[in-house]
Amino acid sequence: MTAHRLFALVIAATTVAATSHASSTNLLTVYGEARLVNHQLAGDGYRVVVENLTRVTRDSVALHAADDGRYAVTFVAYDSNVAASTGDQIRVTLKNASGAAIPTAALKTVAQQNVDTSLLSADINPQLLAVGDGPSGPTRLVAPFPEPSRGNTRIGYVLARRGEVTLQVIDASGRCVRTLVHAHADAGRHEAVWRGDSDDGAAVRPGAYYIRMSVAGDYSATRRITIVH
Numbered sequence: 001m002t003a004h005r006l007f008a009l010v011i012a013a014t015t016v017a018a019t020s021h022a023s024s025t026n027l028l029t030v031y032g033e034a035r036l037v038n039h040q041l042a043g044d045g046y047r048v049v050v051e052n053l054t055r056v057t058r059d060s061v062a063l064h065a066a067d068d069g070r071y072a073v074t075f076v077a078y079d080s081n082v083a084a085s086t087g088d089q090i091r092v093t094l095k096n097a098s099g100a101a102i103p104t105a106a107l108k109t110v111a112q113q114n115v116d117t118s119l120l121s122a123d124i125n126p127q128l129l130a131v132g133d134g135p136s137g138p139t140r141l142v143a144p145f146p147e148p149s150r151g152n153t154r155i156g157y158v159l160a161r162r163g164e165v166t167l168q169v170i171d172a173s174g175r176c177v178r179t180l181v182h183a184h185a186d187a188g189r190h191e192a193v194w195r196g197d198s199d200d201g202a203a204v205r206p207g208a209y210y211i212r213m214s215v216a217g218d219y220s221a222t223r224r225i226t227i228v229h
Helices: 112-117
Strands: 007-017 027-036 047-052 057-062 070-076 089-095 101-109 120-122 153-159 163-170 176-185 188-194 207-215 219-227
Touching: 027 047, 027 089, 047 070, 057 070, 153 163, 153 207, 163 188, 176 188
Parallel strands: none
Antiparallel strands: 007 027, 007 120, 027 070, 047 057, 047 089, 089 101, 153 188, 163 176, 163 207, 207 219
């Protein structure tokens, strides 16, 4: 198989959102990042397919360049039905522009801890670059994920070269409520997590916020995030 057809898919996390501390949930959101082995983000023409093999449910989403390789697929069960339970097998597959499945897929089992914490890590390829490794392309701020968020928002950013980075959360009035990063960092991919709190540790109110990134003398960007409770 040629290099341009070898792909690696990082499932940054699988969220199982539960209404109570039960072994099942009526809402299952699977989200992550699709990346090619040449370190390029999968974009236009690619599709992520998510399957609950236990319940024989399936959905997919098309990727777009503006999404920075990020995707989200949500399963919702109505009328007291179940979208996922502990023990369910979740498979995530990347398909190319011709519809052919890439032979590397993520397969994870939903555990009680995942139902309780709404978080399941599912990295699937040890050959992928780790956070902070390069080369990763031009300096940029990646869209916060998930959106909207109930907390534990993942914020990725890339530095083309070493520099002083400031990453802040700004409310609708323009006030900085949380400074996530203010330090020098090496070139490569990095990630911060915002848990929906302010600098004094208090939970912020639901609503719109803005992630602002600045690199001294080099770059600035802002991304919107909505917090829901």
